[in-house]
Amino acid sequence: MARRVAFVNNKGGVGKTTTTVRLGEALAKARFRVLVVDLDPQGNASRRLGWAYDQEAPQLTISEAIQADRPGVAAQVIQPIGWEVEYAARIALCPARLELENRMAEAGVAGAWRRLAKALDGADDGFDYTLIDCPPSLFHLTQLAMAAAHHVVAVTEPEYDSVEAAVRVRDFITQRAADLANPDLALTGVIINAMQNLASHSDQRDSVRELFGGLVWDPVVRHRSLLVDADGDELPLTEVRGEKANEVRATYELLAQRFVKVIPA
Ligand SMILES: Nc1ncnc2c1ncn2[C@@H]1O[C@H](COP(=O)(O)OP(=O)(O)OP(=O)(O)O)[C@@H](O)[C@H]1O
Numbered sequence: 616m617a618r619r620v621a622f623v624n625n626k627g628g629v630g631k632t633t634t635t636v637r638l639g640e641a642l643a644k645a646r647f648r649v650l651v652v653d654l655d656p657q658g659n660a661s662r663r664l665g666w667a668y669d670q671e672a673p674q675l676t677i678s679e680a681i682q683a684d685r686p687g688v689a690a691q692v693i694q695p696i697g698w699e700v701e702y703a704a705r706i707a708l709c710p711a712r713l714e715l716e717n718r719m720a721e722a723g724v725a726g727a728w729r730r731l732a733k734a735l736d737g738a739d740d741g742f743d744y745t746l747i748d749c750p751p752s753l754f755h756l757t758q759l760a761m762a763a764a765h766h767v768v769a770v771t772e773p774e775y776d777s778v779e780a781a782v783r784v785r786d787f788i789t790q791r792a793a794d795l796a797n798p799d800l801a802l803t804g805v806i807i808n809a810m811q812n813l814a815s816h817s818d819q820r821d822s823v824r825e826l827f828g829g830l831v832w833d834p835v836v837r838h839r840s841l842l843v844d845a846d847g848d849e850l851p852l853t854e855v856r857g858e859k860a861n862e863v864r865a866t867y868e869l870l871a872q873r874f875v876k877v878i879p880a
């Protein structure tokens with residue numbers, strides 16, 4: 616079975632999707648087989664990986680797999696990504712679109728929080744890692760991810776509200792993992808994203824290190840506009856030009872090395 620890792624923060628816009636996509640990319644470059652599960656109805660990870668919903672020939676998405684409530688059914692929604700680089704063959708996608716919001720209404724249905732775990736069981740055996748991109752909430756969709764995952768990685772900007780929201784993630788896992796029938800679930804890593812040369816960012820970085828100690832993964836990801844451009848243009852980082860491109864690629868390659876050390880395939 617793949618090691619399943621959920622990327623979470625209870626605040627929006629802090630870089631959960633960027634981190635999921637770029638770490639997935641770096642892991643695939645390092646020859647690991649990666650399944651990205653887009654569990655956000657915004658579908659940002661799906662789009663950034665070059666996937667698009669086709670109205671003429673509608674594809675199944677993770678929403679239908681969750682709704683189906685059958686073991687292994689996620690296998691039917693796994694699709695190739697749209698990037699045209701050699702290592703893209705080692706990344707596959709369970710895409711999402713707005714339709715996924717409809718799964719929220721099932722939160723009160725008995726056992727519904729197990730449905731992603733059930734859908735993935737057997738479906739991700741051929742992968743080394745399943746990376747689950749979560750919405751900025753701790754409610755039903757993220758609980759589906761936490762019931763399915765072995766590990767949670769919190770992504771945080773070095774800003775007060777974002778750090779507080781990462782602390783809520785840690786506390787939620789401590790208090791609720793057993794309720795999700797996943798008592799061994801752990802916060803395994805904290806990634807600091809979009810660091811700028813600001814005194815406030817240095818202060819918050821230090822406070823993240825105090826709060827989370829050895830869980831904080833190096834290196835810190837700098838604020839780099841080329842990440843916005845690459846995300847906007849649906850590009851892999853190998854196809855990005857600019858003076859900071861090498862630095863950004865190296866950052867994610869080092870983070871991937873840390874990832875593999877802490878979470879062996
Ligand atoms: N290190 C970075 N430097 C510059 N821009 C970044 C960085 N990381 C992410 N971004 C940009 O910030 C925006 C928000 O990032 P992203 O969508 O990954 O956040 P998110 O936490 O997934 O948001 P949401 O909660 O809406 O899902 C995007 O435009 C992304 O390209």
Ligand SMILES: [Mg+2]
Pocket residue numbers: 631632633655659748749750
């Ligand atoms: Mg996101």
